[in-house]
Amino acid sequence: MDAFYASCELLRYPQLKGLPVVIGGGRRKEDDLLGKLQTAYPEGEWTEETFAERLDRIPVDFFPRIEGYTGRGVITTATYAARQFGIGSAMGLMKAAKLCPQAILLPVDFERYRYFSRTFKSIITDIAPVMQDRGVDEVYIDFTHVPGGQREGGRVLARLIQKSIFDATGLTCSVGVAPNKLIAKMASEFNKPKGISIVHEADLQTHIWPLACRKINGVGPKADEKLKGFGIHTIGDLAAREQHWLIENFGKSYGAWLHEASWGRDDRPVETESEPVSMSRETTFEHDLQAVRDREELGAVFTRLCEQVAADLQRKGYEGKTIGIKLRYDNFQAVTRDQSLSEYTADAKRIRQVAGQCLKRVDLSRRIRLLGVRVGSLVKAGTAPDSVSQPMKAEEPGHEWQTQLLFTDD
Numbered sequence: 001m002d003a004f005y006a007s008c009e010l011l012r013y014p015q016l017k018g019l020p021v022v023i024g025g026g027r028r029k030e031d032d033l034l035g036k037l038q039t040a041y042p043e044g045e046w047t048e049e050t051f052a053e054r055l056d057r058i059p060v061d062f063f064p065r066i067e068g069y070t071g072r073g074v075i076t077t078a079t080y081a082a083r084q085f086g087i088g089s090a091m092g093l094m095k096a097a098k099l100c101p102q103a104i105l106l107p108v109d110f111e112r113y114r115y116f117s118r119t120f121k122s123i124i125t126d127i128a129p130v131m132q133d134r135g136v137d138e139v140y141i142d143f144t145h146v147p148g149g150q151r152e153g154g155r156v157l158a159r160l161i162q163k164s165i166f167d168a169t170g171l172t173c174s175v176g177v178a179p180n181k182l183i184a185k186m187a188s189e190f191n192k193p194k195g196i197s198i199v200h201e202a203d204l205q206t207h208i209w210p211l212a213c214r215k216i217n218g219v220g221p222k223a224d225e226k227l228k229g230f231g232i233h234t235i236g237d238l239a240a241r242e243q244h245w246l247i248e249n250f251g252k253s254y255g256a257w258l259h260e261a262s263w264g265r266d267d268r269p270v271e272t273e274s275e276p277v278s279m280s281r282e283t284t285f286e287h288d289l290q291a292v293r294d295r296e297e298l299g300a301v302f303t304r305l306c307e308q309v310a311a312d313l314q315r316k317g318y319e320g321k322t323i324g325i326k327l328r329y330d331n332f333q334a335v336t337r338d339q340s341l342s343e344y345t346a347d348a349k350r351i352r353q354v355a356g357q358c359l360k361r362v363d364l365s366r367r368i369r370l371l372g373v374r375v376g377s378l379v380k381a382g383t384a385p386d387s388v389s390q391p392m393k394a395e396e397p398g399h400e401w402q403t404q405l406l407f408t409d410d
Contacts, residue, residue, distance in 0.1 A: 002173055131272060
């Protein structure tokens with residue numbers, strides 16, 4: 001999908017089309033905007049009853065700008081008009097404010113995005129039922145056996161999917177057509193927005209090899225820096241290296257995969273069903289918190305994260321037996337701890353209890369930037385084999401007094 005979150009917002013606020021808009025920084029708080037409108041229109045033109053029906057008539061000047069933003073919020077996505085200023089996903093809002101201070105800042109509304117996600121995926125499966133869900137805004141489709149799917153090399157089907165989604169939602173998407181998932185993923189980025197790109201096996205050297213290595217889904221910033229250190233900047237450079245050299249320098253598994261990827265080889269099937277291995281929730285604080293001074297705030301956040309993970313598990317029908325925590329300190333150092341149980345659970349209180357035990361094994365005297373809770377080793381609820389109850393593993397000593405400051409009810 002093209003700038004998915006931003007596009008969902010522009011359906012609600014069409015007056016912002018063509019303007020630099022960034023989404024991020026926090027949850028939606030419409031009361032602030034409503035109060036501003038009521039102050040400007042004291043005659044009662046804007047009321048709680050009419051607010052939702054008149055969103056498209058809110059004057060552009062009433063939307064908050066990113067200029068002067070202070071805090072640790074990050075951008076979830078941005079309109080293409082904002083991207084022209086160098087703004088992108090995962091960028092800090094403070095940095096974005098320097099690049100484009102006039103950009104409009106909208107908070108996230110995940111409930112709305114999930115609704116449109118379910119809608120466009122339902123439309124796709126009606127046309128091409130062999131679909132792999134790749135998150136809220138992306139899917140893989142195997143159209144090998146779709147009637148008429150091969151016409152014009154898949155272009156006719158791609159146009160049908162684009163038109164069907166747009167007619168039903170008003171949203172646009174870009175489609176990459178290729179012999180496998182690896183190349184299709186890259187091709188989907190070639191002509192955004194509203195693009196269709198078809199890459200055949202014979203196009204590897206002309207279409208794929210000139211691209212930067214980072215365009216391969218699976219080559220992260222660290223691997224990319226290491227590749228550049230060896231003078232490997234493009235996928236073609238990577239393909240020119242012998243497989244044994246890549247294995248020697250990047251390990252047996254990753255080195256072999258880099259060789260295959262550079263030659264456009266990928267035999268992964270489109271999987272219509274997949275099971276999550278874990279679910280987690282985390283939050284980055286607006287300012288660093290400290291266990292003693294901010295005990296009440298940290299305890300409330302910790303409880304909320306455990307409840308959110310439990311709600312996610314229950315809503316999706318899973319239970320887990322490995323519970324863990326993640327902290328990032330003020331120097332950006334991250335630490336994780338986890339503990340496995342003898343039983344499976346999706347209970348918020350149990351998750352909080354065990355996560356609290358994990359916190360006893362980290363240093364809570366340092367300032368904390370991020371806190372997260374994770375539940376892994378998932379199975380479908382009710383399918384776990386009965387296990388013999390065993391005592392919980394003894395905890396490592398070290399910081400129990402700090403944990404008690406945070407979690408007095410454990």
